[in-house]
Amino acid sequence: MSATFHPPEELLLAYAAGSLEEASALLVACHLTLCPACRRLAGQAEAVGGSLLEELAPASLSDGALAAVLGRLGPVSATARPAVRQAPARPQPPRPGLLPRPLRDYVGADSAALPWKRLPGGLEQVPVVTRTDARARLYRIAPGMGVPEHSHGGLEMTLVLAGGFSDGHGHYGPGDVAVMADGGIHRPVADAGDPCLCLAVTTAPLRLTGLIGRLFNPFLDL
Amino acid sequence: MLDFSFISPDDRGRIAAPGHIRPRVVLTAVGGSDLAGRRQRVNSGTSADPVPAQMTRLLAALAETHDQADFIRLFEYYAPRIKTYLRRLGADDATAEELAQEAMLTVWRKAGFFDPAKASAGTWIFAIARNLRIDRLRRERRPELDPDDPALVPDPETPPDDALAAGQRERTIRAAVATLPPEQAEVIALSFYEDTPHSEISTRLGIPLGTVKSRLRLAMNRIRAALGDGPTPMEDLR
Numbered sequence: 001m002s003a004t005f006h007p008p009e010e011l012l013l014a015y016a017a018g019s020l021e022e023a024s025a026l027l028v029a030c031h032l033t034l035c036p037a038c039r040r041l042a043g044q045a046e047a048v049g050g051s052l053l054e055e056l057a058p059a060s061l062s063d064g065a066l067a068a069v070l071g072r073l074g075p076v077s078a079t080a081r082p083a084v085r086q087a088p089a090r091p092q093p094p095r096p097g098l099l100p101r102p103l104r105d106y107v108g109a110d111s112a113a114l115p116w117k118r119l120p121g122g123l124e125q126v127p128v129v130t131r132t133d134a135r136a137r138l139y140r141i142a143p144g145m146g147v148p149e150h151s152h153g154g155l156e157m158t159l160v161l162a163g164g165f166s167d168g169h170g171h172y173g174p175g176d177v178a179v180m181a182d183g184g185i186h187r188p189v190a191d192a193g194d195p196c197l198c199l200a201v202t203t204a205p206l207r208l209t210g211l212i213g214r215l216f217n218p219f220l221d222l
Numbered sequence: 223m224l225d226f227s228f229i230s231p232d233d234r235g236r237i238a239a240p241g242h243i244r245p246r247v248v249l250t251a252v253g254g255s256d257l258a259g260r261r262q263r264v265n266s267g268t269s270a271d272p273v274p275a276q277m278t279r280l281l282a283a284l285a286e287t288h289d290q291a292d293f294i295r296l297f298e299y300y301a302p303r304i305k306t307y308l309r310r311l312g313a314d315d316a317t318a319e320e321l322a323q324e325a326m327l328t329v330w331r332k333a334g335f336f337d338p339a340k341a342s343a344g345t346w347i348f349a350i351a352r353n354l355r356i357d358r359l360r361r362e363r364r365p366e367l368d369p370d371d372p373a374l375v376p377d378p379e380t381p382p383d384d385a386l387a388a389g390q391r392e393r394t395i396r397a398a399v400a401t402l403p404p405e406q407a408e409v410i411a412l413s414f415y416e417d418t419p420h421s422e423i424s425t426r427l428g429i430p431l432g433t434v435k436s437r438l439r440l441a442m443n444r445i446r447a448a449l450g451d452g453p454t455p456m457e458d459l460r
Contacts, residue, residue: 050345
């Protein structure tokens with residue numbers, strides 16, 4: 001159940017610090033949903049942020065800052081959680097096939113209903129976060145099919161959400177994150193059986209390698 | 223206490239107040255000798271009952287009582303520090319002030335969600351300020367873990383640190399951070415007070431990226447060791 005391949009620790013730290021760009025932050029938040037061990041690390045890093053905040057020298061506020069805020073105090077949120085505090089919920093097994101909440105906030109709950117764009121080689125994709133510094137996409141790989149071999153100018157992280165794939169470095173199942181750094185080359189092949197659903201984040205354009213890759217390049221939009 | 227003086231010498235001159243001297247905040251909106259008495263106790267936080275622990279109790283109480291006097295004490299302690307945090311991250315004075323006020327309004331509105339078993343007041347308020355900054359200053363969404371997500375893979379039955387209450391855990395982390403070797407404290411502080419990738423920290427400090435990453439990991443391993451956790455089994459990126 002637990003993930004065996006994790007994002008680099010400094011990425012968890014950057015997520016906790018708030019310095020990670022949105023696409024990578026989405027992948028990390030989804031991994032944290034699926035990985036109690038990394039959730040724990042990220043929680044510790046966030047607590048470091050809390051203690052650093054308390055160590056900061058206080059800045060002086062403008063006169064009347066407090067009065068201004070007190071004047072704006074509205075009603076408190078009605079959705080307090082006394083029930084949670086009184087009786088911690090028994091851990092429930094996660095609902096199978098349900099996308100992590102951070103991703104549902106972007107694409108909804110039903111991944112099958114998304115506007116999948118077909119690419120050659122049994123590959124389909126949907127853009128999720130498209131920014132200049134990094135992009136996040138959902139990929140669906142048909143059972144047993146491979147993604148064209150490619151290398152990376154920056155960092156590529158692929159989080160498996162359903163199914164699994166192998167790429168010569170290991171086998172990745174749900175919750176696992178495959179990390180490819182500068183210059184790494186890999187050719188992921190989906191497991192036989194079910195399609196592999198994954199969230200991939202690239203922080204720099206990929207370079208496709210090999211003849212097949214060069215042929216696919218115009219279609220891949222990577 | 224950590225020395226952040228290397229971060230922004232210019233800012234230091236403008237915004238620094240020495241040590242833990244409380245900021246001046248106008249208190250005309252409320253009064254009462256009881257409040258003054260309680261403030262005094264907060265001021266003189268002892269090692270047995272340090273200010274951050276008092277703040278956590280105050281925030282938990284605020285969730286129940288919605289007492290403005292409790293809120294004012296939280297405001298006095300955290301608003302000036304949130305402002306410093308935002309200034310360090312490049313916000314101008316007016317923006318930092320506005321967002322610090324906004325963060326404290328969020329504290330008031332969302333106090334019912336605060337769970338002292340999970341985080342200290344400082345950590346919870348830090349997350350509010352961090353997310354507000356991402357939303358307003360970077361204009362990005364902040365994908366956030368939802369602890370009540372039905373897709374969540376739950377923690378093991380007995381988390382290893384159940385023996386440590388949340389308050390004790392935060393005290394331990396605070397002490398570990400305060401005693402980090404300077405070169406590790408430096409990269410940790412830059413990670414939180416620079417809105418830049420680690421590669422730019424590397425450029426700024428003139429050390430290789432791999433050194434930045436290894437110092438970050440060493441620092442987090444020290445903090446984990448203080449908590450009784452082992453080093454991470456994370457595979458190395460390179």
